[in-house]
Amino acid sequence: MIAEKTESQAGAVLPRSESRLKQKLKWFWADVKRSKVSLLFVAPFLLLFTLFIVVPIIISMSLSFTYYNILESPRFIGFSNYKLLFIEDDIFMQAVGITLKFAIITGPIGYIMAFLLAWLISQIPRKYRFFYTLCFYTPSIASGTAMSVVWLYLFAGDRKGLLNHWLIQLGIMDEPFLFLQDIRSIVPVIVIVSLWMSMGVGFLAFLAGLQNVPKDLYEAGDIDGIRNRWQRLWYITIPSVKPQLLFGAVMQVVASLQVFDISVQLVGLPSPLYAGHTILTHLFDYAFIRFEMGYASAIAVVLFLLMMGLNRLIFNLLGRD
Known part of the structure; x- marks a missing residue:
């Protein structure tokens, strides 16, 4: 008797959950139809975003x-x-x-x-x-190359380096400092x-x-x-x-x-x-x-x-x- 009641309750719950799911899907497709013009405009971005952002992230996590x-x-x-x-x-x-x-x-x-x-x-x-x-x-x-030319010249570790040249000329330093080789700098x-x-x-x-x-x-x-x-x-x-x-x-x-x-x-x-x-x-x-x-x-x-x-x-x- 209890088993029959349990089965009947499960049978009553299942159609109700299915009906709710169908109702949600119906509302979803109604929203899609109502906003189809907006979705068409957004579609190229969503496609590219999924292809070049979402998919690589998923593949990277898998690998x-x-x-x-x-x-x-x-x-x-x-x-x-x-x-x-x-x-x-x-x-x-x-x-x-x-x-x-x-x-x-x-x-x-x-x-x-x-x-x-x-x-x-x-x-x-x-x-x-x-x-x-x-x-x-x-x-x-x-570009990285242009940037490196300017800053490598400024922080060069010999006397030709611009910063070392200025510091030596001002008497602050006696010898060049290796700015790009010293772990402190x-x-x-x-x-x-x-x-x-x-x-x-x-x-x-x-x-x-x-x-x-x-x-x-x-x-x-x-x-x-x-x-x-x-x-x-x-x-x-x-x-x-x-x-x-x-x-x-x-x-x-x-x-x-x-x-x-x-x-x-x-x-x-x-x-x-x-x-x-x-x-x-x-x-x-x-x-x-x-x-x-x-x-x-x-x-x-x-x-x-x-x-x-x-x-x-x-x-x-x-x-x-």
Whole structure:
């Protein structure tokens, strides 16, 4: 009797759940039909995003659990790559520390510099803004070769190096200092060059947002008692450009964690005692020099999760409104 009641109850629940599922599918397809024009416009982006972002991420996560050297078929090895990465690979842990140190220094400083420079440029007459914007934005799009020629000449470790020449002429130093070979100066040099090149897309987003703040808000602020530009900046400008602030923060975090070209061009691969070794440099080493794609995929997954975690933190701090 109990068994028959249980079966009847299960039979009653199952059709009800199926009906709910059919109802949800019906609502879904109704939404699709109602928004079909919008979906057609979004379709090319979704296709490219899926093909070049989502699919590679899934493949990378899958390969991170295998041994794969390109010549042989991938062989499943479980969590061995991650075990090797976090327990036995001391260079990777050193690269994580250098990358986080670099991100903690260059992230906030580059972010604040980009916003303040964009704000200062927005204060000057419109006809001069293009020139100053071009001057600050150009370093971020300079090629690695052009960048290395300038900075290698500046930090060269002999008397012909520009910085060594100035310091010796001023009597501050007696002998040239090896800026790009000494482990104490490698990270500071990379930080300086990165800050010089940090006025990128986030800087342009800040500038565009600042130029689109309604003038009526400033007039209302003057009536309400705002007395100087700093109060305007704090009470009107910053609240008005929060979307740009969020976008710039995300871009700055991504750029800080993807340091590669600057390190390789200035201090080589590998750098002296791995003093300039970052996560992306470690990834490049195993992927395109040693061709251990499974292990490189594990490094890529860790870097991806680190970026996702920091971006989620930024959204919680700046995206609450």
